[in-house]
Amino acid sequence: MNWRIRLTWWDLTLLAVMAIGVVLAVVRYAGGIATVANINNAYPWGWWVGYGIMTMIAAGGVGFTITLLVEVFGVHRFHPLLRPAVLMALLCYSGAIIMLMVELGRPWMVWMILVSWAPTAALYEVGWCAFLYLSVLAFEFAQVPLEELGWGRVLRITRMIYMPLMLLGVTLSHLHQSSLGTLMTLIPHKINVLWWSEQLPLLYLFSAMMAGPALAILEYLAAARWLGFEPRMEMLASLARIEAWLVGLFLAFQVGDLVSRGAVGAALSGGWFALSFWVEIGLGLLLPFVLLILPEVRQSRGGLAMACALVLFGLLLHRLNVTVIGLRVRHWETYIPSLGEIGITLGITAGAMFVFGVLVRILPIHEELTPAPASPRRAVAPAAALRGARGLS
Amino acid sequence: MTTPAQKPKAMIQDNTRCIGCRACMVACKSWNNRPADHTDFFAGPGYQNPRDLDANNYTLITFNEIVTGAKPDWVFGRQLCMHCDHPACASACPTTALTKTALGPVVFNQNRCIGCRACMQACPFLIPKYDYENLAPLIHKCTFCADRVEAGLKPACATVCPTAAISFGDRDEMVAEAKRRIASAPGTYIPEIYGLDEVGGTSVLHLSSVPFDQIGYITGLPKTPMPDLTHRWLRVTPHFFALLYAVFAGLTWITHRRSKKQHEGKTA
Amino acid sequence: MTNHWIDMINADVVLIMGGNPAEDHPIAMNWLTRAKERGAYILHVDPRFNRTSSIADVFAKLRSGTDIAFVGGMIKYAIEKNRIHQEYVREYTNASWIVGDGYSFSDGLFSGFDPATNRYDRARWAYALDAQGQPRRDPTLKHPRCVFRLLEQHFARYDADTVCRITGTPKEAYLRVCDLYTSTFAPDRAGTWLYAMGTAQHSHGTQNIRSYAILQLLLGNIGVAGGGVNAMRGESNVQGSTDQGLNWDGLPGYLKMPVEADADLASYLKRVTPVAANAQSANWLQNTPKYVVSLLKAWWGEKATRENEFAFSYLPRLGSGFEGKGYAFLALTHAMLAGEVKGLFCFGQNPAVGGANARLIRSGLDKLDWMVVADLFEHETASFWKRPGVDPARIETEVFVLPAASGVEKEGSIVNSGRWAQWRHRAVKPIADSRPDLDIVDGLAQALKRAYEKDGVFPEPIRHLAWDYGHEPDPHKVARELNGRFLSDVTAADGARVAAGKQVPGFAQLRDDGSTMSGNWIYCGGYTEAGNLAARRGMADTSNGIGLYPEWAWAWPMNRRILYNRASVNRKGEPFNPRKWVIRWNAEKKAWEGDVPDGAMPPGETNPFIMQSSGVGHLFSPDLVDGPFPEHYEPVESPVRNLLSKIQSSPCAQVWKSSEFDKYGTPDVFPIVATTYRVSEHWQTGAMSRNMPWLVGLVPHPFVEIGSALAAREGIATGDRVIVSSARGSIEVRALVTERFQPFFVDGRLIDEIGLPWHWGYAGIVPGDIANDLTASVGDANSAIPETKVFLCNIKKKASA
16 A cells, blocks of 8 residues: 555645635534525525435436445446446435534434334434445445455455445435435426426436446546556447446436426426526536547547536436426525535545545555555455455456 | 324414414424524515525415406415325434424434434425525424424414414324315315325325415425325335345356356456 | 493494504404404594404595594485484583574684684684573574574584595495494494594694584483494503693693683683583583692692682793794794793603694704703703714704613503503512602602792792602602592581591592692592502492493593493483493482492483583584584695685694794695504504614614505605605605505595604614604694694605615
């Protein structure tokens, strides 16, 4: 493990953003939520929930999606994406937890979820599942540093329970990703008809699945650029084709659901709601779908990056539309995220990116960068996934 | 402690008797120790102050001028927690900080609250409010004076209302009384009891002389309990879990065996 | 009230005029709600659709100051449609009495008017007398000079079209009110009439009330369950204060004050003791001497003897007052302004905000040498010397502010509008050194007595005061004294011997020979040997089930709940309405059942209105200074000419002109009618309620309610700051534009009217401009009550800085 890394200007920028976030968080704790945030009684959930929890957790779906692909469906050619995906998931969920600590009115009571029995509450399920899944992710990822540190005995134990844990992880992910949607089915009269649906749980699950490969591709391209390795474009193109299917199916699902609920009229009416809907569908689904089905795009770094970024944008907008923008309120009630809210979420995001950037430089996350097996301690043949060195392909 | 003889309670809010005096608002603040508001002139139509329920006002009288032709009318409505029989807020709370008690009130236990505000999102009547300025904020809403009700008293609002626009008693008696009033004076009341069937039934039954949407009420709510919507998904959670786990385990086994065979095949 | 609050549930029709009980007497709405449940109609007549109108069955809008036109039209309607309770009117009113030839009325003036003094010679309105000196009568009511015919003739001009042209009431609503209300003429239907400050605070306020009384008498609604002329008193214990003689011109129990011309007790008693007009009159006030002597004995005890005419000379005499206008509030404030008043005790009142022409009043306060304020908060009057715009260094008044205990911090009784004296116990001890008024007055009296012990001008009235309420003044001692006791052993009416020191069981036992004392004869019977009856809380009703609750507290007089209740039965003692009977004669037991009868004598010839020397209800009343019949006049400040006669406003109204603040506006400069009123959330001048944060949170700032049409013309939107001005001043308030206050179609054109709640001043949590800065020093001809309910104003949106 090479502890010594050089902090680039990007690292320093991230650190600065993190610092601002920390300061804002201190203000939040010292002065109350109202000192930094604009959320109010009409909009009890705003940017923090929409981005910091809903979207971050959905983005964390990269973990279970890639794990599903590689470990469950056995598509080993995507193996190089696995470790980064698990790490990203771990950081996304950690980030979401940190966001929660800021967002909750009484974060010091959060443990109360664990000692309660509230099976009718979607948030209860989300809380438990996220908590368990975070543990699973930590376990999954722990293999990497443990490998590097050469803690063989621990590693063996970890590897033994890896399989059931991995399965637990992907199962839990399905549960809580969909439960985030279940949460919003509770308020049909409060969410604009364009977004409320009885199928919200499935919509949320599928959008998280859709986001996974997009984030994985985006990260891979970024890592290739920043860490200086040659990206395997065929792998990416292959994944991009799968992603195209996912986006297309999701688009069909969402539009089909809209039509079956008789909400087409609302989509065609004027107004801000319709506008947001079309931006979400158009920029977030339709455009990336068109891009991804084009082979030229799939083989181009820039094209892929653009398409995947759009997908992630669409994910964010979808979550915001359901939870915040699409909320039906009285005409005098408004909400615009404050700079404080945005600052804290940027701080958390920057933190995740910073930690990710540091870890990928000191741990063998990207196979393209991993040196030849150097540690003599690896006496046991690698069991299932998360193998170091070059994976099978 | 409720004795077996105490039946679930309900309240009638008869807006045809309400004179908008707001003794209920003041009595509520008194009983719940809420601080005064710093208002500027009037916030809502007429004398309405504040504009909406908030962390310091658990009940609110709405002032509604309704003009028919040249004839004015002033109709008052009241907003307060409906103490639903199947409360969406209690269902959405991940720590069971909100519970429906046997006597009717939906009570809030601040010792369990984590401040996630799911109840605020969930409530179809937009009732729970938050004091965001507080360092240790809490959910604020009408408590139905649960402590008074337990002691056999009426809620503070029902006690002070000078015109008995607010009645309180056993739910079956209140329902019967509400129906009786409508039947005995059909020219006075519109034939609707707001809160009887909404979202599966509530503990506050409103009567009015004009359609409820004209006096600030949220209308068009479904008659089925809100928690049914999430319940239908959440109750299959264990099944979903078991099924998915089994499916994924099976798939993993299959694909690993295949790749192991390939691997063996290659290295063999 | 002739009746009481609970009695309203017995009404078939409730007419609320000049009052807004939903906002100003909200507890009363309980009874009105129950009346509605029983099928009663609620009719609300008011310039503005307010919270009372919201529960009324019929709302009829009325331009402020035109009540007599409205009710006069109802009188004409009743007479024309023969909706008269014939037997009642014939037997129990002076309808059949013949009026002498000296009376006439023409073009707005009654006979006997002297334009030099603005006074009537009321002797001109005397009845025609027969050989025995009794008023002549025509029981057939056909004689053209009988009261009934004169009444009919007087109100002949008040047809519905003319009335609606004056009042601006839509005719359909007006006729509906007439129809519904006069339906109570039937013996089995009763109508109750509720009114408050909107009726009284006019230059013809007393005549306003007279018009209600006339109509109620015609319909047979006085003395019956669910009837009556019922004033909703403006303060929670103003009934108590007038009962105890706190009015400037009265003694306790509504006894008249001596005047300078009363040389001695005998001539005073001769002047104030009415003589029965006829044999059928019980003329209860013939007992006045007993009450006066008992009062004197209460005040001066052993020092009041036969020899010194029971200390009659110790009583102050009413003079002609300031500028010959007495010492009612308007005169008092003008006297203060003229520097004629050295000192002022101001207890539980805030005239700097609550009085008419308030700028005049505040300037008057500047002239005082000293002022003692007893109140809960340092209100505008207490802090007049540091009010905005004055330099405290220039004001030489020495101000003492004595913190007073609130109603829950002291024991005693409060009398409600229904004459119920309800005893209250102390809930908490007064905070800090705040004290009950009793303690404060007791301390003052003791100090005065000590001072006058040494010397003083005419010291005897103070020195000889029988003043002992205990080392810590005990309200029970006061209450017992008000009831009164025997001062020597006497033989009671039933022959029994009563020892000295025993409480008098009722005022029928008071004597004029000095053997009894009673601080207030109408309270005699309330604190007897049986105890403090005002403290009772019995829940049993009488057998007639009309909500009398005779064991709950104690009503004066003698726990009679419905006054003049002998008018509810015929000459045989049979109730006109057996379903809701008040009293009835049980021939077997030879006793009355139900309420305490108003006159215990058996049924027969004695007439029911025992407090009138005539014994009957007065359709025609020579007792008021401005006319025996009410006549519509415009308010002193009015935008239109009087459509009924050439006399524009009440000729006997007290219109002050002597000070620089006495300015009057004309419609060309001030074209809008203004009125003042209250809201439920605040109380009077806000001295208490604007120190209550919860109440301030509900209604923080002063505002004016204006109709949407006027607002549109002036470019005013709700929330805008506007300047409302009158000839006497201008104030800045926020505007509330509403559909509930629309212009009146009067004599072919639209007259705008706006309204101002008057709760604000410069003290309290939230200050605001004082609405009474705009009202004028105009007093009612009979009572001198100020005409604060109608004046002329103008309104403009405040120009932004």
